[in-house]
Amino acid sequence: MKARVHVTLKPGVLDPQGKAIANALHSLGFDGVKEARQGKVIDLDLDDTDAEAARARVDDMCRQLLANTVIETYRIEVDP
Numbered sequence: 001m002k003a004r005v006h007v008t009l010k011p012g013v014l015d016p017q018g019k020a021i022a023n024a025l026h027s028l029g030f031d032g033v034k035e036a037r038q039g040k041v042i043d044l045d046l047d048d049t050d051a052e053a054a055r056a057r058v059d060d061m062c063r064q065l066l067a068n069t070v071i072e073t074y075r076i077e078v079d080p
Contacts, residue, residue, distance in 0.1 A: 002044070021038060
């Protein structure tokens with residue numbers, strides 16, 4: 001079973017990398033970009049066979065290691 005975790009900064013948290021991306025895009029002539037937010041994607045290959053059990057286990061992983069829940073949010077996708 002495969003799981004994908006999308007981790008992004010919460011709204012209102014400063015994102016210097018996102019700001020640098022937006023500035024670089026503007027310098028390349030992409031003026032229509034109002035803002036850029038940077039995040040990360042984590043792909044996991046799991047032994048689980050039950051999607052709900054896998055989702056619960058990945059949620060525990062996110063809370064303990066993969067995301068800093070004080071400043072980040074995460075979204076889990078599970079694909080059997």
